[in-house]
Amino acid sequence: MYTTFWQRLDTIARRMLPVAMTLLLALFAGVPFHIPGFGEMAPAVVLISIYYWTIFRPDLLPTPAVFAIGLMQDVLTGMPLGVNALVLLLVFAVVLGQRRFFLGKSFLVMWWGFLLIVTGAMAGLWMILSSLDGTIINPLPAVFQGALTVAVFPILTWVFIRSQQALLRGV
Amino acid sequence: MKQRKGSVLRLATPIKVLVQRFAFLALIAATFALMMLGKADVVLLERVRAVAADAITPILDALSRPAATISEIMDRVHQIAAVDAENAQLRAENERLLNWQHVARQLSAENTQLKSLLNFSPAAAQSFVTGRVIADAGGAFVRSVLVNAGEREGVKKGNVVVTGDGLVGRVVTVGDRSSRILLITDLNSRIPVEIESSREQAVLAGDNTDLPEIVHLADHVTVAVGDRVITSGSAGVFPPGLPVGIVTSVSGSDIRVQPFIEWSRLEYVRVVDFGTNGILLPSVERPPPKH
Numbered sequence: 221m222y223t224t225f226w227q228r229l230d231t232i233a234r235r236m237l238p239v240a241m242t243l244l245l246a247l248f249a250g251v252p253f254h255i256p257g258f259g260e261m262a263p264a265v266v267l268i269s270i271y272y273w274t275i276f277r278p279d280l281l282p283t284p285a286v287f288a289i290g291l292m293q294d295v296l297t298g299m300p301l302g303v304n305a306l307v308l309l310l311v312f313a314v315v316l317g318q319r320r321f322f323l324g325k326s327f328l329v330m331w332w333g334f335l336l337i338v339t340g341a342m343a344g345l346w347m348i349l350s351s352l353d354g355t356i357i358n359p360l361p362a363v364f365q366g367a368l369t370v371a372v373f374p375i376l377t378w379v380f381i382r383s384q385q386a387l388l389r390g391v
Numbered sequence: 392m393k394q395r396k397g398s399v400l401r402l403a404t405p406i407k408v409l410v411q412r413f414a415f416l417a418l419i420a421a422t423f424a425l426m427m428l429g430k431a432d433v434v435l436l437e438r439v440r441a442v443a444a445d446a447i448t449p450i451l452d453a454l455s456r457p458a459a460t461i462s463e464i465m466d467r468v469h470q471i472a473a474v475d476a477e478n479a480q481l482r483a484e485n486e487r488l489l490n491w492q493h494v495a496r497q498l499s500a501e502n503t504q505l506k507s508l509l510n511f512s513p514a515a516a517q518s519f520v521t522g523r524v525i526a527d528a529g530g531a532f533v534r535s536v537l538v539n540a541g542e543r544e545g546v547k548k549g550n551v552v553v554t555g556d557g558l559v560g561r562v563v564t565v566g567d568r569s570s571r572i573l574l575i576t577d578l579n580s581r582i583p584v585e586i587e588s589s590r591e592q593a594v595l596a597g598d599n600t601d602l603p604e605i606v607h608l609a610d611h612v613t614v615a616v617g618d619r620v621i622t623s624g625s626a627g628v629f630p631p632g633l634p635v636g637i638v639t640s641v642s643g644s645d646i647r648v649q650p651f652i653e654w655s656r657l658e659y660v661r662v663v664d665f666g667t668n669g670i671l672l673p674s675v676e677r678p679p680p681k682h
Contacts, residue, residue: 247447250526251455252536254462256655262530283411287418291425295443296451296526298535298564298571301436302425309419342531349532352430353578358599361531 234391237383238273238280242289245269245376250296261361263369265376266293267341270308271334272380274315275322277388286312300352307344311337330377335370342366441566444537448569451525452539459523459658517630519663520544522570527657534577534599535560540662541568550662557634557651558582558622559660572660575635575650576603584635585623586614592623595635595648602639605646614641620648630665 223231245265253262266289273281290305297304315322315337322330342362350357428436470477522540540546542565552559552572560580564571573580580597584605593608608614618638624631636650 247450247454250451250537251458252524252527252658253458254655254658256653258655264530283415283418287421290422292443292447295440296447296537297530298533298537298573299530300426300429301440302422302429305425306419306422309415309422313415345532348426352426355578357532357578361599365531 231391234387235280237387238269238277239282239285239289241380241383242266242269242273242281242285243292246289246293246296261364261368263372264338264341264365265369265372266308267311267338267369268334268373268376269380270311271315271337272377274312275319275330276380276384278316278319280388281312283309283312299349303345303348303352306348307341310344311341314340327374327377331370331373334373338366338369437564441541441564441569444564444569444571445541445566448525448537448539448566451537452523455523455525517663517665518545519661520546521659521661522546523659524657525569532599534574534580534597535563536572536574536657538570538572538660538662539568541566541570543568544662545664546570546662547664550664551629551633552660552662553633554652554657554660556653557636558629559652559657561629562662570662572662574654576601576654582635583623583625583629584620585625586612586638587619587621589614589618592625595620601654602647602649603636605638605648608646614638614646616641 245268249262249265270281270286270289286308287305290308291301293299293304293308294301318333322333342365346357346359346362425436520540522538522544524536525539526537527535538546538552546562546565548562548565550562552561558575560572560574560577562570563573574597575582575595576597576599578597578599580595580603582595583592584595585592589612591609591612591614593605595603596606597603605614605620616638620635620638622629622631622633622635634651636648638646639649640647
């Protein structure tokens, strides 16, 4: 089939969707919403995005992009550089290894899988930051943050499914 | 021909997998290297962080405006609902404040007279810039915010950050047009304070909760719930007398302070250059481990 320059550009733009969406979510997560207590419990939406796209379009989520998104989160949150990058890369690798299991499974199975991933990611963050700081950080806010992340998972996943159907069909 | 192509493919796939594996491991190694470098406090890394923050500042600035507008509208709705009660309250408060103003005028005049008697040298002049909070994505592990004012506006590392309510924190990283502020509730925040009524010195140590803890208080001192806590200016780290918070709970050696700042409403902050460096010496930086 003959493809024009514009068609190719269109395809490239569409193929950037997973990375672009994840980046945008990472930025959005940093915006002050002025809701009491929200700052410390804001759902880790980037995890949801990485989880979803690793299962459904890992070809559009290159490893260096995951690394870069993690670094940007580090800069944004003020955490030591490399912490979020490491956690996201590990999440990416683990989900990639299990993606065949999730494909074609029901939504509830995916949700359950995400619960495990969030638990692992939060525990990982907690361990890394505690050891970097040399103290034991109070884990309770992380538990709340994890719970909230699992709670918003269906909403964001719905958005991802919709945008995948609308923009990535056959791309 | 077909067979040959197949054999090339058979060879190419494992190589591709190998390259991908290698890239993954290299990136993992890079994250560890970054963390180690960060731990060693390399100036270069701080610079990188500042530049990166600068790069995303315009985006964050734009994104945070609508959010701020919405919260302002919500605020207005709340205010209109409570306008009557607030009016009565303000009248009463106004009366009280006029009284205080009278007292303040008297004291001020007296103070000037006494100072001239003592040849008192006034504190160094201070300058400040106002910044808007454009990101507070601390998550569960850090308490810091990004502000859209940086070196260009005259912000320096170690500057003290306040609002009309009280002490917010201090500047830890400065970029060209953005800077990061470590809030007084952060795990790494240590602020020399004193109890206003007794002038007893202590250190306010954040632990990522909303209620930082008072440590290094002398044993004989008694602190009561409701005592005001202000900065002490000891070691020239912070200027003395900035309002910090109110003691909310005292149970044994665990004394908690409720800061005057309402964190969720933090929008505009003042970054003040008092000529102090805002950084505690390492000897007082870490409190002894708790048991």
